[in-house]
Amino acid sequence: MTERVPVVHVIDDDDSVRKAVTRLLKAAGYETQGYANAGEFLLAAPSAAAGCLVLDVRMPGPSGLELQAALKRQGNSLPIIFVSGHGDIPMSVQAIKAGAVDFLTKPVQRQSLLAAVSNALEVNRAAASDRARAEFLQSCFQLLTDREREIFRLVVQGRLNKQIASALGIAERTVKAHRAQVMEKMQVNTLADLVRVAGELALEGS
């Protein structure tokens, strides 16, 4: 999953600009793909792939901002670097608010472009690994029985075994056995780890 080569998607209606930017990124060692407009990109639908977008704000047809909104709706989390020839502030504010990782003005400086791309890919990578861990924990969590989840919740709330046993009306020994079961299923060794995992799972206390 994380071994997949990231692709930088360049979307710009201006042929020569698009060509030059893809060229520069290629020379910098990135895998690139150019699109003349938002529609072309959506058709190719490289949502699952790792990478990022270098997106011209102003284009005929759907604008960059509109593409951003559309991707968000689709749950596509590819980080977006906006490029604008005009650098108008309201537009960049809107873009950043909507989750853009960077906003560059044309003509784009090499350092800032490459920095932005590398940053975006880093974000993408981090997001990808976060997502993978979350999925892993979620799958572990699915293995727990209802009683085990209950005890998990109470444990991370800091309740002692005795307290849990009295609260649930079961024997303290049984609590201990469940608790070991939870530790094993969630693949943690210490209580501190278990608390952290609960945080990652956003598990609420009762």
Add this chain to the structure above:
Amino acid sequence: MNKPKSSPRNQQLRQAIRATLVVIGFALAFFLLQRLTFLLRFPPYERTTFWVPGALTFSALLVTSWRNWWQHYLGLCLGATAAYSGDPQIPAGVALLSAQFHFLSVATGVGLIRRFAGDIPFASVNSMLAFVFAAGIVVPVATSVPGDLVSLIQGKPDFWPIAIRSYLCVALGMLIATPALSALLGQGLGWWRSATPRRLLEAVTLAVALVVVGIWVFTTASPAHALPALIYAPMPFLLWAALRFEVPGASWALLAIAYLSTWNAINDRGPFSGRSPDDHVLQLQLFLLAVSLPLLLMAAGVGERRRAYSLLLDEMQERGKTEERFRLVVESTPNAMLMVNRLGEIVLANQQTERLFGFRQDELLGQPFELLFPERLRTAPAISLREFFAAPAFRGIGNGAELFGLRKNGSEFPLEIGLTPIESPSGLLALAAVTDNTERRRAEEARRELVHASRLAVLSEFTASIAHEINQPLGAILSNADAAELLLESSTPPLDEVRRILADIRSDDLRASEVIRKLRALLRRGEVERQPVDLNGVVRDVSTILRAEAQRRDIEIKLQLATNPCVVWGDRVHLQQVLLNLIVNGFEAISESGSERRVTIVTAEVAGEVLVSVADSGSGIPAERLPRLFERFFSTKQDGMGMGLAISRSLVEEHGGRIWADSTPGQGTTFHFALPLEPAAAAATPESPIVVESLQ
């Protein structure tokens, strides 16, 4: 109400009375003159020297339209019959018959004169000669034919002597009396009324002197006692009459001499006495003929010359007046006007010229025309007037070209000159009307500023779009250069790729400079420069500049250009301005409304005109607002200045074109303008009828 009804009847009545009076009057006059002739007969030959009644007929017909000749014909028949009544030798029938011959011959003679000598008799030597031919040969021969025939049939002895005398008798009467009688019949007493007292006195003096001398010569002098040359004593007076009173005067004087001499000869007095009456008749006739013919011709010549001279005087006076009038016109025109002769010298300059150039008139007259121009322009052929005098016809100089005048104080000012050839007694002149163009230049300059300002105002709204147009290729260049640099850092640089990058850099650079070039052309201030301009090119240039702005507003610019070049004669910058205004107008109409966002520009060549239409898909303009659209400070937009369309209209009209708009509310507005096609450039090869270009 009765008047118009009775008026024609009255008129008819008056005409009938008039005709009757003419008939009776003519008959009476003929009768009296005939009876007077009878008194002058030489007994026993029944002959006389001259026959005046014939001249009466001749004069009457000469001064009357041929439509009324029948009146004189009737009068003649009456008068002749009455005159011969009671004559033992000539019965009434013969008199009537000879009257027919007489009338016919006179009518023929008058016809001849009218045909060959014009309507005014005796006006020239030529018409007098025609008269002499008609009255001296045609009429007498024809008139005396019946009498001669009678004599021939009767087998009278001495036929030829009698025939000659009778011919001369008729001819003399005609020649001598006709001018006098026709003057009397034609003018009546008009001459007396219009003559000055001095002239009347002269006429009376002449008449008295002539009669006195005539009586003296033809009564007292007898061939036995006096020199024959005495009969020429009346000559000075006859000449006097001919010189001063011309043909009628000579005629009257001759008539007086003829009557005096004949009367005395009959009574056997004076120079023509003492021989047989037959001799006297011929002698008198020859004498009178010898005097009258040259005298009448001379009188006609004098009249002709006098009339010609007075015509000439009139004409000269008229020309003098015309020249004076012309001078006044030149003086009073609000323009500076000069006249220049072939040598290039100023021969006339009006006050406005003085004021315009600061020279006094006397400083200008006789000076070379070039004086009024700056040194550097003086050698131009237009100013030396060489071309003008080589082909004299109206022409304007300085129209369009830069022409400056030089004032006395050395300052220069723009001017325009219209040259008109003028014929004058001193030869061909050039009339130069000088127009001071200073004000016009200033106004043009101001207008150019306004146009420029409005252009800047329009373009300033697009600075972001225009910057984008330039930034795009610049950004591409930068990225390409960066890419090339990175590639070159590797141990085995991909040189082919670097070459491709360099090619792209070059083409992007050209693209950027093309945008800048167009922008500069659009922003150019500068002189109005008329030249053939392809409107298709103008449309492309302007829409290139506006492409980014259209994109910003999410509007599609669609071009449908005629395949043939649509060339007009005009100023490229101004035409760009018109299109810019119209397209931007279209943009603004759309931004307020709907889903379809398009501006369509169409060019076409229609019937010798280039038609350009700019159609927007906006909300349209209500019909009642359309007519005011091109007025200054009228705007359908909230924040519009109302200058764009007014300026567009003045620019289009300046190019000899027209501009209008039509609109369907809800569907958009179309602006059209049409300019005359420049014919020289119209020839081109057609491919397909229309090329559709889309900028998006």
